[in-house]
Amino acid sequence: MRIEVSFYGFVRDLVTTPKLVIDTSDQTTVREVLDSVVKRHGERLRERLLSATGELAANVQVFVGEQPTTSLDQSIDHAHDHCAEVKVFVLSATAGG
Amino acid sequence: MQTENAQEDLWIPTTCGLCYSVCALKVHRVNGTVIKIEGNPESATNRGRLCPRGVSGIMLLYDPNRVNVPLKRTNPNKGLDVDPGWKEITWEEAIDTVAERLRKIRREDPRKLLMTGTVTTQDEVPFSRFFTMAFGTPNGWNSGAGNHCGTAEHLYGALLHASWAKQPDSDHCRYLLNFGSGVGSGSYYTVTGMAQRIAEARLRGMKHVAVDPFLSPSAEKADEWIPIRPGTDAAFALAMLNVLLHELNVYDAEYLKHHTNGPYLIGADGSYLRDETEKVPLIWDPVDAAAKPFHSPEIKDFALDGVYAVDGQRARPAFAVLKEHLAPFTAEWAEPITTIPAATIRRVAKEFAEEARIGSTVVIDGKALPYRPVAVMYFKGAQGHKNALLNCMALELLTEIVGASNVPGGLLGMNSCSVGEPETGQPAWIPKADRDGLMITGYWPSFPPPYPPKEVRATETIDLRGLIPTCPGSSGALPVVMADPKRFAVPYQIEMNLHLGSNYLMTFADPEAVARAFQNVFQVSFALFLDESTYLSDIVLPAASYLERLSHTADWMSSNAAVGEWCYHVRQPVVDPIAQRRSVCEVLLELVERLEMREEFYAFINLLLKLKEPHMLDPTRCYSWSEIVDRRYKSVFGEARGLEWFKKHGVLKWPKQAEEVYWKPSSSARVPIYFEWFKTLGEKVKAQADEIGIELDTSAFQPLPEWRPCRAHEENSPGYDFYAIYYKLPMQTFSGTYDNPWLDEVCQTNPFAYGVAINASAARQRGIEEGDWIEITSVATGHTVRGQAALTEGIHPEVIAIAGCGGHWSKYLPIANQDGKGLCFEWLIPVGLDNVDIPSLTQDTCVKVKVVKATDRGSKRSSRSSRLNDLNHLNDLNPG
Numbered sequence: 001m002r003i004e005v006s007f008y009g010f011v012r013d014l015v016t017t018p019k020l021v022i023d024t025s026d027q028t029t030v031r032e033v034l035d036s037v038v039k040r041h042g043e044r045l046r047e048r049l050l051s052a053t054g055e056l057a058a059n060v061q062v063f064v065g066e067q068p069t070t071s072l073d074q075s076i077d078h079a080h081d082h083c084a085e086v087k088v089f090v091l092s093a094t095a096g097g
Numbered sequence: 098m099q100t101e102n103a104q105e106d107l108w109i110p111t112t113c114g115l116c117y118s119v120c121a122l123k124v125h126r127v128n129g130t131v132i133k134i135e136g137n138p139e140s141a142t143n144r145g146r147l148c149p150r151g152v153s154g155i156m157l158l159y160d161p162n163r164v165n166v167p168l169k170r171t172n173p174n175k176g177l178d179v180d181p182g183w184k185e186i187t188w189e190e191a192i193d194t195v196a197e198r199l200r201k202i203r204r205e206d207p208r209k210l211l212m213t214g215t216v217t218t219q220d221e222v223p224f225s226r227f228f229t230m231a232f233g234t235p236n237g238w239n240s241g242a243g244n245h246c247g248t249a250e251h252l253y254g255a256l257l258h259a260s261w262a263k264q265p266d267s268d269h270c271r272y273l274l275n276f277g278s279g280v281g282s283g284s285y286y287t288v289t290g291m292a293q294r295i296a297e298a299r300l301r302g303m304k305h306v307a308v309d310p311f312l313s314p315s316a317e318k319a320d321e322w323i324p325i326r327p328g329t330d331a332a333f334a335l336a337m338l339n340v341l342l343h344e345l346n347v348y349d350a351e352y353l354k355h356h357t358n359g360p361y362l363i364g365a366d367g368s369y370l371r372d373e374t375e376k377v378p379l380i381w382d383p384v385d386a387a388a389k390p391f392h393s394p395e396i397k398d399f400a401l402d403g404v405y406a407v408d409g410q411r412a413r414p415a416f417a418v419l420k421e422h423l424a425p426f427t428a429e430w431a432e433p434i435t436t437i438p439a440a441t442i443r444r445v446a447k448e449f450a451e452e453a454r455i456g457s458t459v460v461i462d463g464k465a466l467p468y469r470p471v472a473v474m475y476f477k478g479a480q481g482h483k484n485a486l487l488n489c490m491a492l493e494l495l496t497e498i499v500g501a502s503n504v505p506g507g508l509l510g511m512n513s514c515s516v517g518e519p520e521t522g523q524p525a526w527i528p529k530a531d532r533d534g535l536m537i538t539g540y541w542p543s544f545p546p547p548y549p550p551k552e553v554r555a556t557e558t559i560d561l562r563g564l565i566p567t568c569p570g571s572s573g574a575l576p577v578v579m580a581d582p583k584r585f586a587v588p589y590q591i592e593m594n595l596h597l598g599s600n601y602l603m604t605f606a607d608p609e610a611v612a613r614a615f616q617n618v619f620q621v622s623f624a625l626f627l628d629e630s631t632y633l634s635d636i637v638l639p640a641a642s643y644l645e646r647l648s649h650t651a652d653w654m655s656s657n658a659a660v661g662e663w664c665y666h667v668r669q670p671v672v673d674p675i676a677q678r679r680s681v682c683e684v685l686l687e688l689v690e691r692l693e694m695r696e697e698f699y700a701f702i703n704l705l706l707k708l709k710e711p712h713m714l715d716p717t718r719c720y721s722w723s724e725i726v727d728r729r730y731k732s733v734f735g736e737a738r739g740l741e742w743f744k745k746h747g748v749l750k751w752p753k754q755a756e757e758v759y760w761k762p763s764s765s766a767r768v769p770i771y772f773e774w775f776k777t778l779g780e781k782v783k784a785q786a787d788e789i790g791i792e793l794d795t796s797a798f799q800p801l802p803e804w805r806p807c808r809a810h811e812e813n814s815p816g817y818d819f820y821a822i823y824y825k826l827p828m829q830t831f832s833g834t835y836d837n838p839w840l841d842e843v844c845q846t847n848p849f850a851y852g853v854a855i856n857a858s859a860a861r862q863r864g865i866e867e868g869d870w871i872e873i874t875s876v877a878t879g880h881t882v883r884g885q886a887a888l889t890e891g892i893h894p895e896v897i898a899i900a901g902c903g904g905h906w907s908k909y910l911p912i913a914n915q916d917g918k919g920l921c922f923e924w925l926i927p928v929g930l931d932n933v934d935i936p937s938l939t940q941d942t943c944v945k946v947k948v949v950k951a952t953d954r955g956s957k958r959s960s961r962s963s964r965l966n967d968l969n970h971l972n973d974l975n976p977g
Contacts, residue, residue: 010701012207012233018697051552057547058552061704089704091544092226092235093562 001026001082005037009090010059014045026082030062031072033086048090063087103127110747111135112668114643114649115150115157117216118142118288119656121664121748122151124644124671131155131644131671139748141662146289151930157625158644158672162836162909164624165676167191168637175616175633177608178906183637183798188677190234191636192684195551195621196691198593199232203692207233209592211559211579211618215241215599218640218666218835219625220648221681225597227705228685228869231697235558236591239599241831243604244926247476249485249937253493257768258503259528259538260510261653262286265472267294268757269459269506272452272471273305274445275315275419276330276492277478281305282315285476286511287658294658301872303470304452306445308333308437308714309478311854311898312891318486320836323445324893327820327943329435331443332480332804334491336431338602340446341498346451348416349500352467353401356761357497357770359416360399362407367776367800369533370412378533380408381414388399388412391534391767402463409918412420419494422801425890434804435891444756454506458812461505462755466762469499470506478824481942483807485934486567490772491802497770503761514539514760518663518751521735528766536766542654543569550774553781555586555789560610564785565938568777572937573933573940576605579614583785586789596622597681598640602629603832603902603921606940607878611929623681627909639678645670646680647740649706649726662759664750665734665829667743681723690719708732772800779936785936807930808877812945817876820861820896821946826850832902835966844919852887854898855948860888863950870951873897877932877944884920897948903956916957 002062003022006014015037022036038046049060056062062069064076064086076084105128112906115118121140124131134154136523138145169191171182196330202209211227214222214237226237239246247254247262254260264280264287265273273295279285281295299305299320307316308323308330316322325333341347341390353359360380362370369378372390379388381796384397388407427445428439435442452471473495480489491686501507525541531549538546545551551566560572569575578585594615599821601615602608608629615633622631623640631637636828648668657664672678689698700712700851704724712728714720719800721730743749779798786793797805809820828843828850829835840874844850865871880905890896903919912918925944926932932941 006700008697009230010208010233010235012203047554058549087700089700090703091114092230093544093558093566 001028001085003033003076003084003086004031005086005088007088010092011048011090014048014095015041024075028076029072030064030074030076030086033076034072049088059091059093061089061091104685107668109671110667111644111671112666113151113154114217114220114668115154115834116288117219117649118286119666120151124246127672129144129672131158139523140666141664141750141919142287142575142657143289144293148289149840149843150830150834153837154644156837156839157642160836162626162911164627164639165678166639167677170635177612179632179678181634191638192687192691194636195790196688199688199692202593203232205590208236208557208589210234210595211236211238211591211593212595212597212616213238213240213599213601214597215239215831215833217241217830218598218681220650221597223650225595225683225685227698227701231701238560238575240601241599241604241833242550242571242600243832244475244481244573244606244940244942245604245825247480248568248570248939249480249489249934250476250565251569252547252783252937253489254510255538255541257493257497258508258510259513259536260541260654262509262511264291264511264659265474266506266509266660267298268660270298270470270472271303271506272450273303274471274473275305275307275319276473276475277309278474278476279825282318284825290658310822310893311824314399314827317891323437323441325898326434326436326809326893327822328482328484328807329804330475331484331488331491331802332434333437333802334430334495335423335426335802336442337446337449338491338494338498339426339449340443341371341430342420342423342888343753345447345450347455347456348498349865350401351498353770354399356767358767359401359414359604359770359865361771362388362412362417363415363418363771364410364412366615370407370410371772377460380406392812407825419770419801446561450499453501455499464755466755466759467500468503468506469501471499471501472496473506478490481939483932483934483941484805485939486797486936487802487805494770494802497768502768504759509758511655511659512657514757515663516754516757518686518734518749521733523733528764530766534767536768540654550778553778555785557587559587559591560909561585561938565935567936568768568938572938574930574938576611576614576928577930585791588759591618594618594620596630596634596726598619598623598625598833600628600832603905603923606923606926606928607880608921608923627907627908628832629905632907638684639676641674641678641680643668643804645672645674645847647726648724660753662750662752664748666748669744682720686722690879695719699722706732712812757783759834776800787969792871792937793930796934797934807941807943809943809945812876814876814945816947817945819946819948820943821873821899821922821925822896822943823901824897826901829901832905835903835905835918836910841912841918848887850900851903851917853884854887854889854892855922857888857890858893858896859894863948872949873925874947875925875944876946878925880924882920882924883951884918897946906957
């Protein structure tokens with residue numbers, strides 16, 4: 001399966017190319033996709049995206065297609081024509097006052 | 098102006114932008130000229146009322162000192178009093194210059210971009226945040242509020258009320274205990290509407306007790322004023338809690354059992370006892386004499402007291418731990434700290450306990466709800482101290498112990514719960530519970546909400562909020578980190594500041610120290626005026642004011658009163674931007690195109706504005722600002738109520754339901770009275786700080802409140818025998834409105850607005866009489882400011898009070914920069930982490946000062962260098 005991963009937000013210092021394409025098996029998970037991306041861009045990306053316990057950081061939102069995911073173990077298996085799109089938003093904390 | 102010959106005679110609905118209250122306006126325009134501004138009676142927010150600022154907006158619109166053309170700096174030297182040598186340039190040149198800088202930074206490291214904003218640009222700030230997020234920087238600072246930000250108060254707003262701000266239930270409250278907030282007087286949220294509501298509440302019998310060092314604009318409208326030493330509010334609150342629990346035995350057991358973590362069992366290490374299977378907190382069921390998970394359907398009752406053995410561990414309910422903790426904090430203990438007689442503390446505690454009417458109910462909308470008509474309010478006055486986290490915790494517990502949180506009569510979040518507009522069901526949010534049963538906000542205007550606890554990381558942001566994630570507002574650490582990022586292991590320097598109208602040099606602390614942090618930054622200011630902070634700018638762009646611009650979001654979470662009706666407004670231009678002024682949002686959209694970041698930017702807009710099909714932005718085409726605003730309205734309120742509908746009607750409102758206002762009784766989310774996770778978080782912060790190599794006092798990360806002295810309380814230098822505090826004026830907003838001639842006129846009618854409030858007896862002991870010029874020297878910065886004494890019995894004898902953010906020095910503000918137009922309090926406050934409450938990064942805003950009669954008027958401030966010779970005991974003036 002061909003997965004297009006797009007990065008948005010506070011990650012551009014780590015991911016110089018905001019879009020990349022990964023070829024995986026037809027049954028894969030969000031976690032496996034992110035692992036693959038981290039392999040390309042380095043462990044600092046993992047630290048930016050995930051908590052110490054390996055879950056999504058509070059300021060990270062991941063969409064598979066148009067659907068938000070809360071679990072990294074969500075499978076990406078409903079792709080059309082063996083293609084899927086994963087969007088990773090890294091939001092910046094904002095201050096009030 | 099007579100309008101009988103007018104070809105055009107319109108009343109245009111829009112909203113005020115001169116503070117964060119979003120009052121609705123009707124603007125009278127005749128032949129293209131605004132001739133009057135009135136409050137819009139259709140709006141539930143201000144109910145037709147306006148404060149002096151709202152009325153004076155016409156003078157802002159047509160002020161001859163407004164910035165009308167783009168400017169660039171010609172003087173390469175920067176400093177507080179260094180003339181930038183402004184040269185007029187075209188918008189094309191300005192945009193080219195800005196885009197080139199942004200492009201370079203984005204290519205190298207986008208984190209080098211900072212954005213600073215303020216409450217008077219708060220409709221533009223969120224959109225600008227979308228820009229900076231898409232750009233790739235985490236750095237933003239709402240610096241216009243600066244040390245005036247509620248900071249720690251907002252943290253407890255999230256943890257206990259699921260809301261940014263709180264208000265007393267003005268419909269039912271009978272006893273308002275107000276620790277220094279401006280509620281009902283002309284500052285604080287929904288300002289004009291709330292002033293009316295509080296006045297009505299007093300007419301129907303609500304007692305307002307103001308605990309405040311100064312008989313402030315709010316306190317002077319109270320039934321009773323209790324002068325307190327600054328920064329000791331927690332001691333007063335702790336003593337009240339002691340009286341409630343140890344003398345009167347008054348607490349709302351049912352509320353504590355079912356809506357707080359009061360029954361959760363606490364082990365010897367201060368942490369929850371958790372069950373083996375689900376790892377959730379345990380409670381003790383006294384009927385079955387057994388520990389059970391807090392959410393077990395088998396629970397017959399919750400123990401709030403006692404000691405229990407659970408799997409060999411000794412444990413007590415959190416409420417019992419709290420009660421024991423409070424035992425030493427008697428009224429007699431608090432008296433010498435607060436200077437308030439123990440008998441007064443006891444009397445107030447007794448009145449509060451009686452008015453709480455624990456056990457009583459009231460029927461609203463056919464539902465019987467707990468009736469607890471008491472509320473404890475506080476804001477910057479009580480929390481703007483080095484002991485902010487623990488001060489606020491003590492104050493909040495008063496409300497929680499008597500069960501007066503988000504029930505009729507009590508303290509209400511603004512607005513914690515929304516089921517949405519009846520036709521669309523939007524916008525909707527509701528507090529929910531996490532695995533520990535504790536409340537997570539349904540909505541939070543910043544991101545992310547303070548709870549659940551976030552990761553503690555080496556700080557990647559310039560404000561230390563990665564390391565200390567409990568800071569919800571304006572970080573007091575930003576100028577410290579910016580001045581020396583390497584010290585904090587921040588791997589970059591800020592190179593550029595997108596500066597949205599925030600006059601940060603006059604709203605934070607020692608302007609010299611703040612200027613040092615910013616003087617090597619390329620600053621692009623969207624400015625109404627050439628204020629002090631634009632002296633550090635490289636490019637100044639003429640910004641459209643709130644009367645000249647369209648906004649996607651006039652309203653926000655706390656712009657509606659807690660009770661009454663939901664009310665959503667429009668902010669639309671009532672005239673085209675004058676001269677070359679432009680809307681910030683429109684300029685940003687142009688920059689997005691220049692930087693070729695449309696796809697990322699639109700993705701953030703779609704995500705964060707929650708745009709829905711068919712109104713989501715398609716990155717293959719370019720949208721105008723008005724199209725985006727239209728899509729936002731339609732996504733929330735339906736196809737028929739887009740921008741044109743709002744431009745015509747101005748206001749969309751509908752009644753609030755009882756379960757939205759008084760949501761707590763039906764919520765399964767509990768709130769903490771024992772802040773168990775603070776302790777663990779503090780340990781993580783400490784470990785991370787040690788790893789970075791910075792010294793941080795994290796001891797205030799603790800689960801229960803106490804009173805700790807601030808620096809000022811421990812300062813005993815001879816002659817420095819006054820506490821200096823500031824307070825907010827109802828007719829000025831931070832440092833952005835002082836050049837308005839109408840507001841100037843109002844201020845001149847009030848001797849305290851531009852003067853220095855000082856206790857009459859204390860003043861005369863020093864030979865100071867009404868109207869005398871006095872010099873005020875800070876023990877912490879060495880700076881001296883001058884002002885005229887305004888003698889009063891309405892101030893604590895140890896205190897002087899300075900209003901707002903006067904004392905301007907920009908030569909481009911010809912009204913505000915005159916002598917005698919107020920004082921800049923910030924010269925007295927040092928920049929440094931030792932002046933900050935570490936868990937909330939709140940700036941301490943009280944300081945010890947020397948006050949002497951001036952021998953001549955001199956200038957409005959003087960350098961600290963001459964003062965430092967006799968302040969050789971100070972070794973902590975430098976940042977850090």
